[in-house]
Amino acid sequence: MATITDPPTPDSDTQRPTLKTIAAATGFAIATVSRALKDAPDIGEETKRIVRETAEQLGYRPNRAGVRLRTGKTNVIALVLSTETDVMNHTSRLIYSIANALRGTAYHLIVTPFFPDQDPMEPIRYIVETESADGIILNQTKEDDPRVRYMHDHGFPFAAHGRTSMGIDHSFFDFDNEAYGRLGARVMAERGRKRLLIVPPPRAHMYARHMTFGFSDECALRGLPFEVSQDITSDSGGEAVEAAIAARFHQPNPPDGILVGSTTSAMATIAGAESSGRVLGRDFDVVAKEAIAVLRRFRQDILIVREDVGRAGEFLARALLAEIEKRDWTDRQGLEVPVKVEQRPPGREVEDKT
Template sequence: MPPPADRAPLPAPDSEPERPTLKTIAAATGLAIATVSRALKDAPDIGEETKRRVRETAARLGYRPNRAGVRLRTGKTNVIALVLSTETDVMNHTSRLIYSIANALRGTAYHLVVMPFFPDQDPMEPIRYIVETGSADGIILNQTKEDDPRIRYMHDHGFPFAAHGRTAMGIDHPYYDFDNEAFARLGVRAMADRGRRRLFLVAPPRAQMYANHMIHGFSDEAARLGLSFEVADTVNSDSGGDAVDAAVHARFRQPDPPDGLLVGSTTAGMAAIAGAEQTGRMLGRDFDVVGKEAIPLLRRFRRDILIVREDVGRAGDFLAKALVAAIEKRDWTERQRLEVPMQVETGPGPDKGEQA
């Protein structure tokens, strides 16, 4: 029976455009199917110009790999999971880390998923879920501990991972870390050069490995220079702005208040300055603050703050590439990297242009 006059006939099922395949891309580029496949996987033996041509052709044709088929054929998901705590503050480097990892994976066969875990949740839960279900090919994690059960679990199960931070476990694995001991030593010397003699540290949570590095560098360098020093014991650099503000304000109202502060996060730096200023002190005149940041922000808050920059973009790029190499069992000449800060940037006051 013909369709009603006011209704167009439905297209036959076999008239829909065929989904592009590796064979389609190979025909369009004149390359072998195997070459196309390896180019899309960012294989090191395929030239960059060939990879670019294959990716552009794939994008133009609307090619998307059949993930179910890929997993059945290879056992891989082509997914990398970034496991992050929801405690991470919006002012820190999390957004930059996510962007840089995702950007490093562009043009490869891998896609990024972010899996959060909550303060009241066992940090092992998302790790076990991913490993046991095979829902990703590898994991990137941060907030490493001196003895980190997540790393031991993945290592024991032979599951590929890379860490933004180090441990003291003796396990060899890909990592990228910022040298927080060097950061603390630089900060102490910069404040000593400006005549500061009573130093105060708002450190990261002590369970995390980089807190140990920062506290050691701070206390050892201050002692070496004969300076008075103390570490905040009621708050840490992840405590949130209100808590850090209140703690620093209270300390500045006590006898012998500090005249130099080292802080472990951007948010803590801003809050510490606010807390001190509420007691009538002026930054750059009565006290100095050394903070670190991944995204330029602190100078817009106060021009006289002392800054050490952390290249989180480089960290994300490195971690993504090192993890892909581990997943694919490829040699990677540099599986571990430690970013060592070299200078403290001063504000535009009397010392404008100086590098401490």
């Protein structure tokens, strides 16, 4: 078996290590080194480990201009994100998990933001038309999403964090927000809450439709009156959400159970309700989902549903690489279904038995 030897000394400080340098250091053929660095499925894991460690020791970096000339590829994955997303919790975890899944491959990640006043098609068109990436990961999908249609029509590889209902078969991973809405309404009803409110994501997004339907249908099945916030969404920003919830709690018949669509809106909702003198866990409940454990540090009595965004990012990265490299990949579409709500005291959980 090939072993790692002391790396050969370059002729000068400006000489870049190449595939040939790695091949000389490991004893593998240049073709084997090349395929190992590309994470080819026909190369053994031990061989890949040796090649990657040697490449790192040597400071090897592929010449991307040369790669593009030879293969027409950039070895770049673009993650296109709205600046309105919940950066503190959801988005940071998504970026980390995608980048981590790409470690040890020939690909690296770039994050391309778009702003609330910007056409979300602009970054998609730019990347596709300039061929500045080999594939795109996007989120906050819509029921009829022009970005998905555009990339599908242009044969451009992509994967979506979220679903559509366009009849287009594409790679995606999604959190089952309908199940989340149902589970949240159910646990609040079981805790004796009588008037429920949902602060959903922006209504144009597909997951807002799923979440609102699950919540409202569960309330209807249980005969519970409910409200859907009209002036704010879970992406409205902390100040706007806090002010709107505070105003609602100073009106007659305020809600005593609230389901929200983001971590930031959960904290703002609690602050707004508490400004009226109510106490979380005693006078009202809040159900929130989170990707990173921060809410329990804010208030012990929040009802929490975990969302494994790390799993989503890894799934999307691997599904997209399979699309780019035209490999068969059976797990092109994934769905995380929440089944429990974490309550205080620790260990006391309500499980979805349906």
